[in-house]
Amino acid sequence: MPETLARIRRFNRAVTRETGAMEESFLGRGRPLGAARVLWAIGEAGRDVADLRAELALDSGLLSRILRGLEAEGLAQLEPDPADRRRRRATLTERGQAERAEYDRLNDQMAGAILARAPRHRDALLAAMDLVAVTLNADRIDIRPADPTDPSARACLAAYFALLSDKISGISTAHVPDPDPDAPLFRPPHGTFLLAWCDRLPVGCVSLKPLEPGVAEVKRLWVDPAARGLGLARRLMRAVEDQARALGYGALKLDTNAALAEAITLYERSGWTPIAPYTGFPATHWFAKPL
Amino acid sequence: MPETLARIRRFNRAVTRETGAMEESFLGRGRPLGAARVLWAIGEAGRDVADLRAELALDSGLLSRILRGLEAEGLAQLEPDPADRRRRRATLTERGQAERAEYDRLNDQMAGAILARAPRHRDALLAAMDLVAVTLNADRIDIRPADPTDPSARACLAAYFALLSDKISGISTAHVPDPDPDAPLFRPPHGTFLLAWCDRLPVGCVSLKPLEPGVAEVKRLWVDPAARGLGLARRLMRAVEDQARALGYGALKLDTNAALAEAITLYERSGWTPIAPYTGFPATHWFAKPL
DNA sequence: GATATTATCTGACTAATATCAGATAAATTA
DNA sequence: TAATTTATCTGATATTAGTCAGATAATATC
CATH class of the missing domain: 1.10.10.10 (Winged helix-like DNA-binding domain superfamily/Winged helix DNA-binding domain)
Known part of the structure; x- marks a missing residue:
């Protein structure tokens, strides 16, 4: 062409x-x-x-x-x-x-x-610049543990909840409480919080917290719109599974909502199997994976 | 921020x-x-x-x-x-x-x-690159007469008709006939065809053809999505009006459709006044402007 | 036809960047 | 402790890019 x-x-x-x-x-x-x-x-x-x-x-x-x-x-x-x-x-x-x-x-x-x-489409221009920058840097995105109260972590969470309230009817503009009382659960040795970085800006996150003895729960998988289609969600899931193993867990669970179709496809394709409900609204699908 | x-x-x-x-x-x-x-x-x-x-x-x-x-x-x-x-x-x-x-x-x-x-979002990446390039070059876009049969002109027309069929229900994928039998009307001394260029690629067009003695009709105003919000439509209209004056016309007319709301706003704000219908479907609004 | 202007070229010079072969001193290894 | 490696520095030198003041020849202007 x-x-x-x-x-x-x-x-x-x-x-x-x-x-x-x-x-x-x-x-x-x-x-x-x-x-x-x-x-x-x-x-x-x-x-x-x-x-x-x-x-x-x-x-x-x-x-x-x-x-x-x-x-x-x-x-x-x-x-x-x-x-x-x-x-x-x-x-x-x-x-x-x-x-x-x-x-x-x-x-x-x-x-x-x-x-x-770009007086009239500032946000569109910025989004375009993000897409270009993230795509050009695709092979330089790296995933590192972060503290759940870190400002970058909180920015990802805010974006994650905005996405949820946008996609799932019934969730109003939910937002992360500050300080998050659950934060300690997302720190070792109980759990972890991983951020994906693209040149000093966060472009994705995933976290892990204890659920039952020997079992942890994967929470808050989010990828920046500019970084979608690059296989980052898969990388984040792999990373969080590695962390879970390192923390001594034997199995993982997670819940999600039907509106997050790509996420569900990802889980199904990477070794997760549907299980019986263990949480309520807004969850509609539940998965588990042995480690 | x-x-x-x-x-x-x-x-x-x-x-x-x-x-x-x-x-x-x-x-x-x-x-x-x-x-x-x-x-x-x-x-x-x-x-x-x-x-x-x-x-x-x-x-x-x-x-x-x-x-x-x-x-x-x-x-x-x-x-x-x-x-x-x-x-x-x-x-x-x-x-x-x-x-x-x-x-x-x-x-x-x-x-x-x-x-x-960007294997999975090639088109999105290209669109983002276009938006960035055109915005950065905004003050370098220039408008020049072109032949209506020029490949760049035809590419703009194809995009224009695709937009119409997308926005106006009832228009199926209309496309420009090749060769366009009306082409001579869009050439001097009868009319004109103007292309807006951004660094060797066309980003907009507008044309003029004779309608009645002393009156010409403005047709096919189109601006590339990447170049919207930069005032290009206004510049194209001004340029085509100048050309009409140079060709000796005393007044202009045009028709348009309610689905093209931004265009209608533009006409209303730049000296065009509504007139009685002089064409049929798909037109829903008609304007005139003295020169 | 004399004079001015224009387009290009030449020569002299500078700044910035780059390369490379030692020199030096501190740390590591044998 | 001796030999080797490592990190940095110094000196010599090259290449690229850029500036500027004339020189030259063709054209334009008076």
């Missing part, structure tokens, strides 16, 4: 121009891009030089010179790592922090300018 | 990585990026040096050297423009054409790799 390729090319040209404009604005601070990138990558907390080299894919000599330049400008400091005095740790001075904040500000300003170009 | 900015940043990082990978793959052909870009920009038909300079925003000295390099590689030829012998025209040799085709192939390969990452 030649037109498809033309569309992707148009997209590439558009974003190339945009990133070019951003780099251009970064140059306005009188520092080459390489140095600006290093300054930004050092971050608020500081960073090992080896780390920087790995992330920015820079030659060791080049990075060394850039760091020396930042030091000479009074923006960064280098100290030997006390644990391993071969390594050096770069940190930003107060002026360095301020300078980094300026780059942040420029970045946000460009982002704002992009949004301003 | 801080999260909004985080989402745009994620998008920026994702596409930066992508374009970086593309440039990387272009370097694989053993030629600096600048030269590759010039080679590509010369195109199959050849290009004036001044043109290249304008498009690529290159210094005249730099471009001159890059061209000399391509010439030395046996990829390009430079000849004085016969019409103005100060100007020089760059054309690709056979080897140059082949080399350019290789860059095309690399580009298409990267595009294919992107699509492959």
Whole structure:
């Protein structure tokens, strides 16, 4: 389909121009891009030089010179790592922090300018950007345990409950209580809370809490709309099953609602079998899986 | 909304990585990026040096050297423009054409790799890319006359009729006859056909054909879904009115259907007044505007 | 026809990025 | 303790990209 390729090319040209404009604005601070990138990558907390080299894919000599330049400008400091005095740790001075904040500000300003170009469909534009970003990053999404009270975890839960109240009639805008009295049940050694991350933003979650002796319950499986179709739900389920095994459980249960058809298909296709009801509304389907 | 900015940043990082990978793959052909870009920009038909300079925003000295390099590689030829012998025209040799085709192939390969990452929602991904590209290019969309039989024009018309049959019950999948017997009416001096372009892809159209002595009819106003909310319909209407004036018409008419609510709002807000019916199904509303 | 303008080219120069072969010092391994 | 590995730095050098001031020749303007 030649037109498809033309569309992707148009997209590439558009974003190339945009990133070019951003780099251009970064140059306005009188520092080459390489140095600006290093300054930004050092971050608020500081960073090992080896780390920087790995992330920015820079030659060791080049990075060394850039760091020396930042030091000479009074923006960064280098100290030997006390644990391993071969390594050096770069940190930003107060002026360095301020300078980094300026780059942040420029970045946000460009982002704002992009949004301003879509006055009437800001949300559609953001959703489109999410879909593109998540798809391009698909093979970089990773799943990590999180605390159930973490803001990202709570954002996922809020989205999960919004989805429920949207799909299941009878559930009004249910929302997570804050603080969630059940939170301890979702922490080891009782249970777990897993978040899927795509480049610093959460794009999915799943959790586990104790139900009966030796049996845990899988709860709150949610995938960001931008990340659907990438097999993330399956990955989350696999991850939570691994966690359950690690916590010593011998079996899992879960309940769900007929309105969540994709979820039900997923359970049926991955070793879950229907069981008798063990909960009430809004559940309409119940499954179990031995570990 | 801080999260909004985080989402745009994620998008920026994702596409930066992508374009970086593309440039990387272009370097694989053993030629600096600048030269590759010039080679590509010369195109199959050849290009004036001044043109290249304008498009690529290159210094005249730099471009001159890059061209000399391509010439030395046996990829390009430079000849004085016969019409103005100060100007020089760059054309690709056979080897140059082949080399350019290789860059095309690399580009298409990267595009294919992107699509492959969205096996289950290819169309959604493409639509999202369109929305982003068109929004970022919003201030670069331009409207130009086209021939009504041009493939791009026909693609817009097909989309227009698909929209009609989708929105208006009673219209089955109507499609443009090929060749369109009315095409001559949409050409000067009788009428016109305008296309809106966003970076080489059509994103909207409108046309004009004679109706009565001194009166023309506006037909087939269509805007690509990715380009809605950017004021393009209004620009197209203004452009077609200008064309009508230039063709000597004193008044315009149009008919439309109640299902096309945004269009009706647009007409009402830009000087059109309701008139008595002058056509039948599927029209439900009729407007006129003096010029 | 003299003068100004335009399009391109050349030469001199700079900045940024990149590469690579040692040098140095700290840690690890034998 | 000696030898090896690792992390970083220094110096030398190359490539790419970019700038700018003329030079040259063709065209446009007066």
